[in-house]
Amino acid sequence: MFGVVFATIAGAWLPAGFAPAQDQRLSLQLQHLGSMLGSSAPVFLTYWFAATLMWVWNQKFRAARMRQWVSLLGAVCVVAAGFALLQTIGSTALASLLPGTSFAWFCLAAAIALSGWALFIALKDRAWECRPQTLRILQSPATGQPLQLVRKGSRQALVNSAGERFPIRNHIPDMRRPDDLTGDNRKYNYLYEIIGGFYDDIQRVAVACGAMDGEAYVMSYMSPLEVEAGDSVLETSVGTGLNFKYLPAGVSLTGIDLSPEMLTNCQANLRRWQLQADLFLSNAECLPFADESFDTVFHVGGINFFNDRAKAIREMIRVAKPGSRILIADETEEHVKDMYERGPITSGFFRNRKEPVTAPVDLVPPEMLETHLELLKPMGKNRFYALTFRKPKVCG
Numbered sequence: 001m002f003g004v005v006f007a008t009i010a011g012a013w014l015p016a017g018f019a020p021a022q023d024q025r026l027s028l029q030l031q032h033l034g035s036m037l038g039s040s041a042p043v044f045l046t047y048w049f050a051a052t053l054m055w056v057w058n059q060k061f062r063a064a065r066m067r068q069w070v071s072l073l074g075a076v077c078v079v080a081a082g083f084a085l086l087q088t089i090g091s092t093a094l095a096s097l098l099p100g101t102s103f104a105w106f107c108l109a110a111a112i113a114l115s116g117w118a119l120f121i122a123l124k125d126r127a128w129e130c131r132p133q134t135l136r137i138l139q140s141p142a143t144g145q146p147l148q149l150v151r152k153g154s155r156q157a158l159v160n161s162a163g164e165r166f167p168i169r170n171h172i173p174d175m176r177r178p179d180d181l182t183g184d185n186r187k188y189n190y191l192y193e194i195i196g197g198f199y200d201d202i203q204r205v206a207v208a209c210g211a212m213d214g215e216a217y218v219m220s221y222m223s224p225l226e227v228e229a230g231d232s233v234l235e236t237s238v239g240t241g242l243n244f245k246y247l248p249a250g251v252s253l254t255g256i257d258l259s260p261e262m263l264t265n266c267q268a269n270l271r272r273w274q275l276q277a278d279l280f281l282s283n284a285e286c287l288p289f290a291d292e293s294f295d296t297v298f299h300v301g302g303i304n305f306f307n308d309r310a311k312a313i314r315e316m317i318r319v320a321k322p323g324s325r326i327l328i329a330d331e332t333e334e335h336v337k338d339m340y341e342r343g344p345i346t347s348g349f350f351r352n353r354k355e356p357v358t359a360p361v362d363l364v365p366p367e368m369l370e371t372h373l374e375l376l377k378p379m380g381k382n383r384f385y386a387l388t389f390r391k392p393k394v395c396g
């Protein structure tokens with residue numbers, strides 16, 4: 001879509017811009033390039049440029065990752081400039097290797113080959129693959145009974161002896177119960193289903209508008225987590241998986257969320273970042289895991305508007321191993337008022353709330369250790385809170 005929009009806009013103004021009357025030499029050289037590569041060249045280069053912009057956008061402008069792509073783009077420009085030079089100095093030998101129509105056919109063949117490859121990759125991994133250690137800790141969120149994986153043709157599900165069945169769709173087990181989507185959970189789920197497809201873009205724009213260092217911001221709430229390579233980590237309300245990128249390599253990742261749209265985008269992100277995580281469609285207030293399953297459990301950005309915040313915190317504690325540090329971070333009332341109550345899509349969801357947002361310090365059970373609340377102030381305002389505490393090694 002981005003390519004089509006870009007090509008349309010470029011098509012409207014490029015001809016004039018490409019041949020400025022005041023620079024006849026440039027105009028002449030571009031005409032040479034055009035006649036050499038045919039009419040498909042500007043279209044191809046426009047799409048190439050659009051794809052580069054899109055890629056840079058997806059990499060959040062991170063210099064290290066951009067370098068490879070910029071080098072590739074540079075190489076293409078050098079080759080194009082080389083052809084133009086050959087044409088200008090009158091040598092047609094090399095240029096004749098790639099006449100206009102052949103170039104168009106070459107682009108088409110490349111596009112077909114890439115589509116075929118993408119289809120092959122998509123069909124190749126049809127089955128849900130969950131690490132055996134994750135399969136071992138799965139349990140029904142309703143009854144707590146352990147679950148097994150069953151396959152019937154191409155269909156898969158998690159079942160147990162109590163007759164419960166949780167289908168697996170698009171590689172994600174659906175562990176939701178009918179009453180998960182009620183009250184505020186239902187209301188905000190509707191919002192995330194709407195914005196899920198461009199949630200990451202909203203975050204990028206917010207970071208850019210606030211002139212913030214996005215990575216430093218995420219690290220400011222993630223750094224208290226004590227995660228080491230080899231640990232198992234659970235994020236409840238994982239959304240599109242943005243926080244996973246900031247964990248050390250070699251960690252076994254698991255995420256749950258109540259929104260299918262957010263998890264679909266999380267899958268796409270993980271593929272792009274070459275990360276692997278077990279994802280589950282589930283309510284954070286009723287986790288589908290056995291007690292003491294994870295070395296680290298954390299939550300970012302959803303708890304303020306859960307139906308039952310205390311239950312969600314008890315669940316995080318239940319599935320965390322003794323001695324582990326737990327993190328709960330979310331926006332402050334100041335931020336919700338400033339941003340969400342004013343946003344064009346979000347205002348309808350956040351105005352007329354029953355009560356203001358508060359950090360759930362009072363909901364942390366008293367037996368937890370090292371309870372600490374930190375207010376984060378990007379752009380000089382209290383925007384985010386990070387609440388940490390440690391589960392005791394021996395629970396009474």
Ligand SMILES: C[S@@+](CC[C@H](N)C(=O)[O-])C[C@H]1O[C@@H](n2cnc3c(N)ncnc32)[C@H](O)[C@@H]1O
Nearest residue numbers: 192237238239257258259262283284300301302
């Ligand atoms: C603001 S997003 C945060 C996503 C991610 N943690 C991040 O930091 O980018 C909030 C997420 O909470 C999820 N959520 C809301 N209520 C939930 C619930 N009861 N159980 C699980 N996830 C929930 C939403 O679907 C959404 O993906």
